[in-house]
Amino acid sequence: MQDRIREVLERERENILSVYRDLHAIPELSAQEFRTSAYIADYLEKRGFQVQRGVGGTGLVSYLRGEDPGPVLGVRADMDALGHLVNGEIQAIHSCGHDAHSTMGIFTAVVARELGLVRKGALKMLFQPSEEQEETSGARAMIADGVLKDMDMCIGIHLRPIQEARYGQAVSALKHGALSSVTAQIKGVAAHGGRPHLGKNVVDALAAIVNAVNAIWVDPTVPASAKVTALNAGGANYSSIPEKGEMGADLRANTNEVMEELLEKVEHAIRTGASTIGCSAEVRRVPGLPAAVFDRDMIRIADEAIREILGDEGALGERGTTGAEDFHEYVKAKPELRTTYIGLGCDLEPGLHHPEMSFRQDALLDGVAILANMAGRILG
Numbered sequence: 001m002q003d004r005i006r007e008v009l010e011r012e013r014e015n016i017l018s019v020y021r022d023l024h025a026i027p028e029l030s031a032q033e034f035r036t037s038a039y040i041a042d043y044l045e046k047r048g049f050q051v052q053r054g055v056g057g058t059g060l061v062s063y064l065r066g067e068d069p070g071p072v073l074g075v076r077a078d079m080d081a082l083g084h085l086v087n088g089e090i091q092a093i094h095s096c097g098h099d100a101h102s103t104m105g106i107f108t109a110v111v112a113r114e115l116g117l118v119r120k121g122a123l124k125m126l127f128q129p130s131e132e133q134e135e136t137s138g139a140r141a142m143i144a145d146g147v148l149k150d151m152d153m154c155i156g157i158h159l160r161p162i163q164e165a166r167y168g169q170a171v172s173a174l175k176h177g178a179l180s181s182v183t184a185q186i187k188g189v190a191a192h193g194g195r196p197h198l199g200k201n202v203v204d205a206l207a208a209i210v211n212a213v214n215a216i217w218v219d220p221t222v223p224a225s226a227k228v229t230a231l232n233a234g235g236a237n238y239s240s241i242p243e244k245g246e247m248g249a250d251l252r253a254n255t256n257e258v259m260e261e262l263l264e265k266v267e268h269a270i271r272t273g274a275s276t277i278g279c280s281a282e283v284r285r286v287p288g289l290p291a292a293v294f295d296r297d298m299i300r301i302a303d304e305a306i307r308e309i310l311g312d313e314g315a316l317g318e319r320g321t322t323g324a325e326d327f328h329e330y331v332k333a334k335p336e337l338r339t340t341y342i343g344l345g346c347d348l349e350p351g352l353h354h355p356e357m358s359f360r361q362d363a364l365l366d367g368v369a370i371l372a373n374m375a376g377r378i379l380g
Helices: 002-024 034-046 098-115 138-144 202-214 256-275 296-310 326-333 363-379
Strands: 052-055 059-065 068-078 082-086 089-093 120-128 153-161 173-175 178-187 224-233 244-253 280-289 318-320 338-348
Touching: 002 034, 002 098, 002 296, 002 363, 034 059, 034 098, 034 120, 059 098, 059 138, 068 098, 068 326, 068 363, 098 120, 098 153, 098 363, 120 138, 120 363, 138 326, 153 296, 153 326, 153 363, 178 202, 178 256, 202 224, 202 244, 202 256, 224 256, 244 256, 256 280, 280 326, 296 338, 296 363, 326 338, 338 363
Parallel strands: 068 120, 068 153, 153 338, 173 318, 173 338
Antiparallel strands: 052 059, 059 120, 082 089, 178 244, 178 280, 224 244
16 A cells, blocks of 8 residues: 555655645644635645635545445644744744644545545544644634444554654654643732731732642553643732732643643642632632543554654654644544544654744655545555
8 A cells, every 4th residue: 555655755746845845835823714715625625625615614524435335534734823923023834733633634535545545434624723722722623513323443643753762753643631720819908008907918919829839649550740830910010919819830741641630630729829828819720621531442543654654763752742632522422432542753843833944745645644644544
């Protein structure tokens, strides 16, 4: 299968690089991927695919169906760019590689159809908006529009920085941790600085909260952290005891169970810390992202595909990463969904989310080859 896939990819090389460059030139922020979505849909239709538009906002769905009954395999690609401050203005830049992911999604379908890799079931291409904004998660929006109803399996893919994987290497299961945030409004009692005993100082409450959060313990065998990352209280007049303040905390954990424990303990720490000063706290959980939960068979299939395409030396196995991804919302919503998530080496520097991020574009062909190989193994 490898030789056949590579032969088609060489014929499509200029198309692949051209589509990538076109998408790279029209970056759009989360939930604003109007030109990107239209470009992808138009290109797929030009190549003979039917496309459902407007899924989960600007998202797209396209099928390649086999003749025989079988499972539905999703391949998900995200579309949004990041906002960077450039010359005093926010500018959208594809600094996380979603333009590359969309390109690989398009040509996975092209190659699979060209080679007849889908003989049973269906290959379902998902082009997802708003991955970068957990509060407006594009995965949750597409789930709400019913994309999971017929899906049995799903594959995600992401470019990796050079520190994690070199060009010619790939990870068969990139394990993201869970991400959550907690915010709180703290209410005290205002007073004159010369009569602090008449007030309830929210600065003291915030200090107590920071110490309480820092004292939280969870299972030490599971990487996790909770830390206060934002504080705000008081004003220009330093002689007044402030009555209002606010704070925010960032939470990370490698399992969803430990994340839930962290959330409960952080909320308790905030309320308890505030109450020690006589203040009250209105606590809010900000919608976060779940940790990866993968299927062992899907990981095995991914590893076999990587070894066939890149050789044994290119197969890095399973790896953890400190980032988070809304791809894992699909399994959270449908626990029986079988997934894995490919990490693609491409000599990406200086790093993801850097406005000057760049990578070896030939790696796009590797990514398409791996995805198409997996599709053939599952649906052929």
